Amino acid sequence: MLNTLSIPSDGPAAPLLIVHGLYGSGRNWGVIGKRLSDRGPVAAVDLRNHGDSFWSDSHSYEDMADDLAKVIEAHDAPMDVVGHSMGGKAAMTLAITRPDLVHRLIVADIAPVTYTHSQLQFIEAMRAVDLTRIEKRSDASAQLAAHVEDPTLQAFFTQSLDLRNKRWKLNLDTLAAQMENVLGFPDLSDTFEAPTLFLSGGQSDYVTPDHRPKIRELFPKARFVKIPNAGHWLHAEKPREFEASVRAFLDQAQ
Incomplete structure (x- = not known):
């Protein structure tokens, strides 16, 4: 099971799962998670090979999605899910392969495509x-x-x-050994039919207009929002604006 930071709440909203990006951890999201916990319970995970979670020779999105599924099943499924970058790809894979576990999805500054840059x-x-x-x-x-x-x-x-x-x-x-998997995205044929927000940094080039056909193919109810003057780490650069965008989507999307 993944190491999970849980923030309880008496709020009536569905529980929220936050999934960090490459080289990150759940603790990076502690402030945003705490602020969003006024709506309902929040959980922020450490993905495999990160933080205090287990290490593995595998780092595929299918495996990461399975890890997330176990977390949600141990909580009050289904959950709203926010995923940034690599965590966004893991969250997208989860939503498509296990839509029963994901209420609504927010993907932060990443698309379901293969990237050519290296980390x-x-x-x-x-x-x-x-x-x-x-x-x-x-x-x-x-x-x-x-x-x-x-x-x-x-x-x-x-x-x-x-x-x-x-x-x-x-x-x-x-x-390092799995970087090709991290930069790629699984070949998935199913779709996620629930509301999905693609939230991007206005100064980031990770999600471009060219990506939208593929996004809409997999996520027919996709919406697109950009945070001005933010780059790829939009939640760290503009945390209040990020929080407001997440809150507005979750409060309105049904």
Whole structure:
């Protein structure tokens, strides 16, 4: 079972499951999850090979969707599901293969397509950190700066540091070996017929007009919203706007 951060609530809305992206964890979503818990219960998972969840040699979207299905079945199924980037692909796979478990779906800045860019440079940057010299997260950020210019990304990666044991809470070897799977998307023939929101950053190029035919093929009730002045990490760059968009969709979509 995936490690899960659960935020209880007396709110009447359906429970919400939050699924992080590559190199992330459920704790990245703690603030947004807490704010959205006024509606109803919220759960934020650590996907396999991330955070405090188990490590595996496999990192396919079918396997990740199965992991998420077990979480939902252990809670009060079905759930609304929010997934960002890699987590969005896992959530889409879940929604199409197990629509009985997903009430409504929000996909944050990703499309059901194969991408050509690689994320391996970040794995190499993390591997280059001398963990024996790390006493606090800022020590790791200083080393990451030699390979990762963006301070926001430096801080993001260091959230996956286990300072006490001087290790990454990321299975870097499997994630590197499975990068082709991460960049791809399963060949799925079924559809998800419930309301779906594709929420993108206005400055991101992860979801383009060219992707819309494929999105509508798999998600006939897809809606599209962009958050101005936000990039791929839209929930971190514009958390209040992200929260407002999620809240508006869930409060209105039936």
